Amino acid sequence: MKILLLHSDYIEYEVKKKTRLAEPFEGKGERVDEALVVFISVEKGDTEDTALKAVEEISEVAKKVNAEKVVLYPYAHLSSNLADPETAVKLLKFMEEKLSSSFEVHRSPFGWYKAFKISCKGHPLSELSREIKGEDIEVTQALRDEEKAKS
């Protein structure tokens, strides 16, 4: 699983068109202010265990930046090794449920073309990425460089 976490003033999205893989969705979209927006590629081999590790990472970052809201935004462009749509939707729903005990959670629908507007705050923790594998979490090089830069 690959995730990109953006601490945002707002995100606003609107569904435009279904892809063949679209999950059922009746709404038009929504706007969420002051949120940690998490773009997510669920990858082949990801399990509930992977998803739980992602939930821990997301929770930790949300707490650090004082975000009370989390937006889960399925995003196919972070990986070239995507899980099948059924698994992806299942794990996204699982993450939504787990995060809901601590945060106000919003989940945008899987498999739709969407227009979106986002405003990323720009402080040093406002853009982070993680690669979460079966066994452990790979902190991406960008973060390693940030961490080095701080040391």
Added chain:
Amino acid sequence: MKILLLHSDYIEYEVKKKTRLAEPFEGKGERVDEALVVFISVEKGDTEDTALKAVEEISEVAKKVNAEKVVLYPYAHLSSNLADPETAVKLLKFMEEKLSSSFEVHRSPFGWYKAFKISCKGHPLSELSREIKGEDIEVTQALRDEEKAKS
């Protein structure tokens, strides 16, 4: 090299803070309307040849969506195998120069924390990604799925 191409109503960014890897930059930021915004991770092993292939891909997409402006936006979060900063900046400048013969090109500075706002249009070609390797261009699974969906 990994690139994420967003056909956008606008992008607006503001530099916030240098990282250790920052290239010199005197401005505050800028806003570009009606642009193809290209988020770019330059990777270890990328050469001018890789960059030229990326320029071809970017040009092709810009023409398809009728974008006259291209924004090159260095983005560390698309890869965990980043090139060193000198190579990255050198290839980004090279791409800027090559694209300038056909487009109005803007390049945001490398190695700065930046706040940004973007509005992605949401039509089927408004979000694409490519992985460009020495030998050939890997169309990501997301695009393959889109292409299958259309067939």
